[in-house]
Amino acid sequence: xxxxxxxxxxxxxxxxxxxxxxxxxxxxxxxxxxxxxxxxxxxxxxxxxxxxxxxxxxxxxxxxxxxxxxxxxxxxxxxxxxxxxxxxxxxxxxxxxxxxxxxxxxxxxx
Numbered sequence: 001x002x003x004x005x006x007x008x009x010x011x012x013x014x015x016x017x018x019x020x021x022x023x024x025x026x027x028x029x030x031x032x033x034x035x036x037x038x039x040x041x042x043x044x045x046x047x048x049x050x051x052x053x054x055x056x057x058x059x060x061x062x063x064x065x066x067x068x069x070x071x072x073x074x075x076x077x078x079x080x081x082x083x084x085x086x087x088x089x090x091x092x093x094x095x096x097x098x099x100x101x102x103x104x105x106x107x108x109x110x
Contacts, residue, residue: 020052020059020062021052021055022055022058023051023059024050025050028078031052058094058095
């Protein structure tokens, strides 16, 4: 019997979304640095961080989550709980729903 442990495959962590605000390419680390430096009082002030949340609106609930998580301690590491792929897939679904609603409104307005 060998005292050697069997080799284990390396643990891979799921990649987190690189950009919270996809419209303006604002990554989580920039938002968290903004919070540490500027100490915003309300979520809407996060828009001062490279325009985060002012495009399509998809990221606003995530910005709210980040703001709430860091309100008492701006050094807290925030995990959005989604992989990059999941985040982007949900964003695509959001845009599909929004576009379908706009098309419906246009048809009804004719």
